[in-house]
Amino acid sequence: MIYLLMTRRSFHIAKVCGDSSLELKTVLKELIPRRRQEILELRERCGNIKVGNITVGSVIGGMRDNKSMFWQSSSLDPYEGIKFQGKTIQDCQNLLPRDSKDFKKKESFLPEGMFWLLMTGQIPTREQIFHLSKELGVTGRKLPGYTDKLMSNLPFDVHPMTQLAIGLASMNTTSEFARKYEKGQIGKDEYWEYVFDDVINLIAALPQLSGKIYSRIAANGEPLGEFKEDRDWSYNICSLLGMTSKCSCNLQNLTSKQSDDFVNLMKLYTGIHVDHEDGNVSAHATHLVGSALSDPYLSYSSGVMGLAGPLHGLAAQEVVRFLIEMNSYISSPHNESKIEKYVWNLLRSKRVVPGYGHAVLRKTDPRFIALLDFVKARPEEFSQDKNVVLMEKLSEIAPKVLKEHGKCKNPYPNVDSASGILFYHYGIKELLFFTVIFACSRSMGPLTQLVWDRALGLPIERPTSLNFNSLHSL
Numbered sequence: 160m161i162y163l164l165m166t167r168r169s170f171h172i173a174k175v176c177g178d179s180s181l182e183l184k185t186v187l188k189e190l191i192p193r194r195r196q197e198i199l200e201l202r203e204r205c206g207n208i209k210v211g212n213i214t215v216g217s218v219i220g221g222m223r224d225n226k227s228m229f230w231q232s233s234s235l236d237p238y239e240g241i242k243f244q245g246k247t248i249q250d251c252q253n254l255l256p257r258d259s260k261d262f263k264k265k266e267s268f269l270p271e272g273m274f275w276l277l278m279t280g281q282i283p284t285r286e287q288i289f290h291l292s293k294e295l296g297v298t299g300r301k302l303p304g305y306t307d308k309l310m311s312n313l314p315f316d317v318h319p320m321t322q323l324a325i326g327l328a329s330m331n332t333t334s335e336f337a338r339k340y341e342k343g344q345i346g347k348d349e350y351w352e353y354v355f356d357d358v359i360n361l362i363a364a365l366p367q368l369s370g371k372i373y374s375r376i377a378a379n380g381e382p383l384g385e386f387k388e389d390r391d392w393s394y395n396i397c398s399l400l401g402m403t404s405k406c407s408c409n410l411q412n413l414t415s416k417q418s419d420d421f422v423n424l425m426k427l428y429t430g431i432h433v434d435h436e437d438g439n440v441s442a443h444a445t446h447l448v449g450s451a452l453s454d455p456y457l458s459y460s461s462g463v464m465g466l467a468g469p470l471h472g473l474a475a476q477e478v479v480r481f482l483i484e485m486n487s488y489i490s491s492p493h494n495e496s497k498i499e500k501y502v503w504n505l506l507r508s509k510r511v512v513p514g515y516g517h518a519v520l521r522k523t524d525p526r527f528i529a530l531l532d533f534v535k536a537r538p539e540e541f542s543q544d545k546n547v548v549l550m551e552k553l554s555e556i557a558p559k560v561l562k563e564h565g566k567c568k569n570p571y572p573n574v575d576s577a578s579g580i581l582f583y584h585y586g587i588k589e590l591l592f593f594t595v596i597f598a599c600s601r602s603m604g605p606l607t608q609l610v611w612d613r614a615l616g617l618p619i620e621r622p623t624s625l626n627f628n629s630l631h632s633l
């Protein structure tokens with residue numbers, strides 16, 4: 160009887176491990192009362208203090224420089240780039256646990272460690288991270304039947320990001336939070352616990368969901384790899400894409416070194432795309448929809464739809480198309496004058512250079528640098544790939560052209576400049592798929608904040624709008 164009354168998640172956790180000190184939820188339970196007190200005091204002590212002035216320029220200019228959202232897990236400095244709970248990418252590389260203890264292997268940290276850091280502000284131990292990996296593995300071994308069936312019945316040519324958004328939204332039939340809320344079984348103080356459970360289920364499902372989408376576009380729906388409960392989250396993404404030498408069909412005939420490198424690239428990629436404070440479209444959309452108490456599946460599905468825009472995450476796919484087309488025109492990726500001319504022609508046709516510019520950053524994106532460092536550490540792998548060579552060359556030439564063009568505020572490469580072309584190098588040629596991998600990673604930051612939004616009892620978001628008359632009368 161007791162067994163039957165256990166929720167699906169508590170059953171999983173009980174199965175995974177008896178030591179609750181390793182559980183993320185237990186650590187959160189200890190942190191939340193302090194933070195609740197902090198927010199109460201802030202509201203009382205500082206509620207009337209002004210944060211800044213909103214200008215008409217901001218109202219009609221995409222809310223730039225409008226500091227009006229609460230976001231704890233990461234912050235963005237225009238010149239230093241992203242910091243995750245105050246830590247740079249390099250700090251995270253030094254501090255967060257890796258799969259292997261051997262530092263010479265130069266492995267990237269496990270994204271699960273980043274998730275823990277975002278949630279708690281603390282650096283997890285290896286044991287905590289292996290426990291979390293296992294929890295995600297056990298929870299994510301199968302998609303809910305309903306979702307699996309729905310995905311299998313979608314036309315093959317539905318855009319992969321649309322498939323992902325549909326798949327995620329459909330998972331809301333499993334939402335513990337929505338179920339409990341509907342039945343009137345939970346009070347405000349408990350919301351976060353059920354949101355947390357949904358969040359873990361959602362993140363755990365992403366390897367299977369992305370693997371299913373990829374198998375449909377690359378192999379007519381034939382499975383490409385095996386999901387292993389005892390492998391980490393990003394490894395399972397790789398194997399279900401058929402990109403590992405073990406546990407998958409090794410679709411691209413990668414050598415074992417290439418397969419290890421690809422797994423490492425996936426760790427790095429999914430470790431650094433997790434969060435970019437709240438102002439970006441995917442995070443903001445998730446936060447906004449969640450503020451109406453939509454469950455995490457619906458909230459993040461909305462975020463995914465925002466990520467699918469070409470000015471945001473879809474730029475990764477645009478960059479690859481752009482580099483391939485440019486390469487066919489310039490004959491050699493070293494031909495600087497032809498590259499310059501190509502970029503000028505694009506700008507004259509009033510299109511944007513994908514992978515360049517940013518709404519906040521005013522320097523080269525440190526995530527771009529991290530991906531470029533991955534390339535530089537493997538000259539034998541990349542030096543003959545003319546697309547990768549062009550990606551690097553363009554990062555020297557495009558900023559000069561964009562500065563001379565004089566329009567964009569940030570002429571430097573952003574993360575999308577480098578990411579897709581590296582997946583392409585290892586054989587993932589389905590350009591439309593790249594942003595799905597981005598979305599796997601991006602789930603971690605906005606969903607972390609969603610848990611905290613509910614833990615702190617943040618209200619529904621409801622800013623106020625102005626029309627022409629009210630703007631003229633200011």
Ligand SMILES: CC(=O)SCCNC(=O)CCNC(=O)[C@H](O)C(C)(C)COP(=O)(O)OP(=O)(O)OC[C@H]1O[C@@H](n2cnc3c(N)ncnc32)[C@H](O)[C@@H]1OP(=O)(O)O
Pocket residue numbers: 469470471472474506510511512513514515516517518519566567568569573574575
């Ligand atoms: C993970 C991510 O989401 S990173 C961003 C990915 N997106 C891209 O790479 C797409 C290319 N880049 C862009 O379109 C923009 O730089 C954005 C959307 C990222 C930021 O937009 P904004 O904050 O409006 O940029 P900014 O204030 O510099 O724009 C000023 C002008 O420069 C233009 N501009 C900005 N970036 C570029 C670019 N890469 N190429 C050409 N023109 C550009 C803008 O379109 C705008 O033109 P307008 O005055 O005619 O409207």
Ligand SMILES: O=C([O-])CC(=O)C(=O)O
Pocket residue numbers: 434435438439440471518519573
């Ligand atoms: O911050 C932004 O607006 C876009 C971005 O780089 C991200 O979301 O990763």
